[in-house]
Structures are given as C-alpha cells and as structure tokens.
Amino acid sequence: MNETSKGVIAIIVACTVWGLSPLYYYMLRHVPPLELLSHRTLWSLVLFSLFLLVQGRLRELPTLMRGRTMLLVAVAAIVISINWGGFILSVQIGMVVEASLGYFIFPLIMALLGAVFFGERLTGSKLFAIFLAVLAVVVLTLGLGVAPWLALLLGGTFAAYSVIKKLLAVGPVVSVTAEVLFLAPLALIWLAGTHFAGWQGIVGRTGAVFGTGLGDSLLLIASGLLTAGPLMLLSFASRRLTLSTVGVVQYLNPSLQFMCxxxxxxxxxTLWHMIAFPMIWVALTIYSAGAYRQDKAARRAETA
Structure with missing residues (x-):
C-alpha cells in the first residue's frame, strides 16, 4: 500500500469517528457538559503526551509556553473548548442537525477568514458559494424565527481555531497537546468541585458521574481516545494528501452527523431545513470544485 492510500484511509477513518461521535455523546447525555468536557480534556492530554513521549517530541512543548506563541496557544485552547462544549451540548439538547450545519458551513467561513487575515484570493465560484451559504442561513433564520446560533458558533469557532493554528509554526499534535495542557488546570478544578464539593452540573443533579458506574467511567476515559485518535489520523493524512483532498473528504463528518x-x-x-441544507450542499459542491481547480493549477505551475 502506497503513502497516498494510507493517507486516504486515515482521513476516512478520522472523519467517520467524528461523524459517528454524536452516538457516543448520546450515551453520556446524563453527564453534565462541563464534567464531560473536563474528562475529554484530561484524557486527551494523557494520550497526546504519551504519543509525543514515544516520538521523543515532548521537549517541543516548552517552546510554545512563552511570548506571543503562548498567547496564541491560550486563545486556541479557549476557542476549541467552546467548540467541544458546544457540540456536547448540541447532543444533549437534541440539536445535532444544527451542529452538522455548523461543520458544513465551516469551509466557507474559513475561505472568508482566509481572505481577511491572509489575503487569500476569493474566486468567483468561492464568492458565489459563500453567498449561497449566507442565503441558506437567512432562510433558516426567517423560517424558524431564530438564527441557527449553535451552527454559527460551531462553524465560527472551528474556523477561528484553524486561523490560529495556521499562525503556530509547529505540528498539530504538539500544538493541541499544549492547548489541552493549558486547559487541564481548569478541568481539574471543575472535577474536584463536582467530586468533593458537589457542584451542580445540571438542574436536578449534583456531584460527579465518574466513579459511580464502570460503564460511564470507561466511556468518559474513552473521550480522550475519541479526541486524540482522529486528530492524529488527520495529521498523518495531511502530510500525505493534498489539502483539497483532505477538505473534500472532511464533508463525510457533518454528513454522518446529519444522518445520525x-x-x-x-x-x-422542518421544511426550512429541507430548503436550506440543499443550498449548503450546492454551495459546498461549487466551493470544492473551485478549490480543486485552483489546487490543480497551482500544482501545474510548480512543475512547469
């Protein structure tokens, strides 16, 4: 098997895990979101640290903990924790459809931010795709009487996170390890409060879920693998595939979320979803086709 095939398998597995993750969080819907988020943070820190230890790369972490880089890591940590928490909440309140919308529109938000912050060129097809996505959001807002705030939060925070990651001149696994390391003290404080002080996580429930049953405890520990595994696979695939290929395959994630x-x-x-989602899918098709042509032209220019 060649390296390209390995990369394709890795990105498909990663996106499948992400796409089916609502089922995992649904099994833990009785766990307060902040407790679940705290366990996700701590157990992913354990796995990321072990991965870097095996690779002999733990010494790279201190370089991220000073100056401007530390500020970027801190902001990235806050943004991704909001994204993770928002997705967990979407499952618990029965809004996974809207969450999937957020990850569908993420590439289009990313294209807009790329133009604003990095001067990336917006072709006619990309501009039309963004316009169509905005129109779909307007349709949902007018039809449902409220803006899809959760979708905008998830898509917007993930796009902002991607912009920050682009400013960090280190590998994705090292940077995300630094981010969860930054969040770990907050997670420990919250878990200590739920376990020993009986802090209330959701209305009608106090105290922690972890430790009250083997099944729930094992599922909470597995949240680390659910976080770390796909990110490591994405890092593996990104080094072996073109960005356009990675981008197109990642649509598998929100598609599976929607199906779940x-x-x-x-x-x-609703009827409004049935109008808005096809508009988003058409927008993504136009965007992907334009990105593919642009990537192909760039490769031809490099080999000319």
Whole structure:
C-alpha cells in the first residue's frame, strides 16, 4: 500500500469517528457538559503526551509556553473548548442537525477568514458559494424565527481555531497537546468541585458521574481516545494528501452527523431545513470544485 492510500484511509477513518461521535455523546447525555468536557480534556492530554513521549517530541512543548506563541496557544485552547462544549451540548439538547450545519458551513467561513487575515484570493465560484451559504442561513433564520446560533458558533469557532493554528509554526499534535495542557488546570478544578464539593452540573443533579458506574467511567476515559485518535489520523493524512483532498473528504463528518441525528436520534427536519441544507450542499459542491481547480493549477505551475 502506497503513502497516498494510507493517507486516504486515515482521513476516512478520522472523519467517520467524528461523524459517528454524536452516538457516543448520546450515551453520556446524563453527564453534565462541563464534567464531560473536563474528562475529554484530561484524557486527551494523557494520550497526546504519551504519543509525543514515544516520538521523543515532548521537549517541543516548552517552546510554545512563552511570548506571543503562548498567547496564541491560550486563545486556541479557549476557542476549541467552546467548540467541544458546544457540540456536547448540541447532543444533549437534541440539536445535532444544527451542529452538522455548523461543520458544513465551516469551509466557507474559513475561505472568508482566509481572505481577511491572509489575503487569500476569493474566486468567483468561492464568492458565489459563500453567498449561497449566507442565503441558506437567512432562510433558516426567517423560517424558524431564530438564527441557527449553535451552527454559527460551531462553524465560527472551528474556523477561528484553524486561523490560529495556521499562525503556530509547529505540528498539530504538539500544538493541541499544549492547548489541552493549558486547559487541564481548569478541568481539574471543575472535577474536584463536582467530586468533593458537589457542584451542580445540571438542574436536578449534583456531584460527579465518574466513579459511580464502570460503564460511564470507561466511556468518559474513552473521550480522550475519541479526541486524540482522529486528530492524529488527520495529521498523518495531511502530510500525505493534498489539502483539497483532505477538505473534500472532511464533508463525510457533518454528513454522518446529519444522518445520525435524523435516522438514529430521531431529530425533526422542518421544511426550512429541507430548503436550506440543499443550498449548503450546492454551495459546498461549487466551493470544492473551485478549490480543486485552483489546487490543480497551482500544482501545474510548480512543475512547469
């Protein structure tokens, strides 16, 4: 098997895990979101640290903990924790359909931010795709009487996180390890409060879930693998595939989330969703086709 095939398998597995993750969080819907987020942070820190230890790269972490780089790591940590927490909440309140919308529009938000912060060129096809996505959000807002705030939060925070990551001149695994290391003290404080002080996580429940049953405890520990595993696979795939290939395959993630929400979790699809989502899918098709042509032209220019 060649390196390209390995990269394709890695990105498909990563996106499949992300896409099916609503089912995992649904099994833990009785766990307060902040407790679940804290466990996700701490157990992923354990796995990321072990991975870097095996690679002999733990010494790279201190270089991220000073000056401007430390500030970027701190901001990235806050942004990704909001994204993770928002997704966990979307499962618990039955809004996975809207969450999937957020990850569908993420590439389009990213294209806009790329133009604003990095001067990346917006072709006509990309501009039209962004316009179509904005129109779809307007349709949902007018039809449902409220803006899809959760979708905008998830798509916006993940796009902002990607912008910050682009400013960090280190590998993705090293940087995300530094981010969860930054968040770890907050997670420990929260878990200490729930375990020893009985802090209230959700209405009607106090205290911690971890330790009250083997099944729940093992699932909470597994949140680290669910976080670390796909990111490591994405890093592996990104070194072997073109960005356009990685970008297109990543649409598998929100597609599976959408299917989980409708087919398995029984979420309702309104008429307005049936109008807005096809508009988003058309926008993504146009955007992907334009990005592919642009990437192909750039490769031809490099080999000319």
């Amino acid at each position: 929400a409708v087919v398995l979790l029984g979420e309702t699809i």
